[in-house]
Amino acid sequence: MACTAAFTVRMPAASRAVAAPAAARAAAAALRPAAPRLTAPARSSSRPQSARGLRLVPRASWGAPVEFAAGKVLENEREAEQLQRLRVQIGGAASAYTKAGQFIQAKFGEDGKAGFFAIASSPGADKENGVVELLVKSQGGTAEQLCTAAAGAEVLVSAPMGKGFHVDTIPPADVHTVLIFATGSGISPIRALIESGVLQAGERKDVRLYYGVRSPAHQAFADAIPAWQAAGVKVVPVFSGQGQGYVQDAFAKETGVSDWGGVAAVLCGQKGMAEAVTELLTSNGVPPERILTNF
The missing domain is CATH 2.40.30.10 (Translation factors)
Known part of the structure; x- marks a missing residue:
């Protein structure tokens, strides 16, 4: 079945009212109550329609x-x-x-x-x-x-949306080490990142993927891991159900990083993991702009 591309449509802004004479405006202002301050635009109860009639x-x-x-x-x-x-x-x-x-x-x-x-x-x-x-x-x-x-x-x-991973901001010439952290289904966009080749793993000194799941049975794309490693991505599996803790714990035990000046990271997974990893990285001097997420 062929599908139609999806697009975002902006509704036209309301036309501006013609300015009233100064005296009339002053009189009207004195009679009407102050308008309440809104923190967000109110939503219309009717559903908007696109120019092509699609909802x-x-x-x-x-x-x-x-x-x-x-x-x-x-x-x-x-x-x-x-x-x-x-x-x-x-x-x-x-x-x-x-x-x-x-x-x-x-x-x-x-x-x-x-x-x-x-x-x-x-x-x-x-x-x-x-x-x-x-x-x-x-x-x-x-x-x-x-x-x-x-x-x-x-x-x-919908059409594909979101900013994605801006790996173009961490070129190999400036970043020799890329640390990737993924948990559970968060491996989904990481797979896309690795297999797209845009990470340029072969041109960097060290590219590591800390991949956390409950057990080997919960590990998606396990059959692709050998190809990822052949492409220059070292995969470090972390099984929380086997007493190995979480990816941030595995990384904290032994970072294996001697020069933090050329480090960047990619994160995708649980919020707690992302916060813990970000704290570890920034405390070692990794700039926040070098810690990439897709949301």
């Missing part, structure tokens, strides 16, 4: 309208414990996927609640067919619906 659905995350188009689940396979690997057709919207770390919104039915899902395939990997891969954790809501969707199931999808 737009506002999302609370950024407040901008998001247009959904028809998509289709092509494949749905178990990747690891509680994780499903899906190939989803999003049509021409796939051309908007240009940076590893971007995501799509997806939902079932016009009134369904949209979920956010990072793209696991590399940018351009199957752009000709308009297909992207997702790694989805079975945890209720839209994620649960995706995990149980059969091949051929219809789903509404």
Whole structure:
């Protein structure tokens, strides 16, 4: 099924009122009560329509309208414990996927609640067919619906969105060490980053991936790890269920870094992990702008 690309549409601003004479304005101001101060623009009860008549659905995350188009689940396979690997057709919207770390919104039915899902395939990997891969954790809501969707199931999808990982800001000439931290399904955009080649791991002194999950059974993309290591990414698995703690614990025990001046990091996963790793890095002098996230 061909899918229509999704775009954000901005509604035109209201036209400005013609200024009244000074005396009239003063009189009107004296009669009307002071307007309350608003911290956010009020939302209209009616749903906005695009110029083409397609319904737009506002999302609370950024407040901008998001247009959904028809998509289709092509494949749905178990990747690891509680994780499903899906190939989803999003049509021409796939051309908007240009940076590893971007995501799509997806939902079932016009009134369904949209979920956010990072793209696991590399940018351009199957752009000709308009297909992207997702790694989805079975945890209720839209994620649960995706995990149980059969091949051929219809789903509404947005175009790829988000800033992605700006690895162009950490070129090998300035950054000799890149430390990557991922937990659970957070490995999804990290896979896209590594396999896209934009990390230029072979041109750096040290590129490490600390990959934390509960057990080997929970480790997604395990069969791809040998290829990642061959490409110059050393993978350090951390299994919390086997008493190894979390990725921040494994890194803190032995950083293996002698020159912090050329270090950058990429983070994707649990908030607590990201905060702990960021504190470890900044306390050793790594600038915040060299700690990359995709949100």
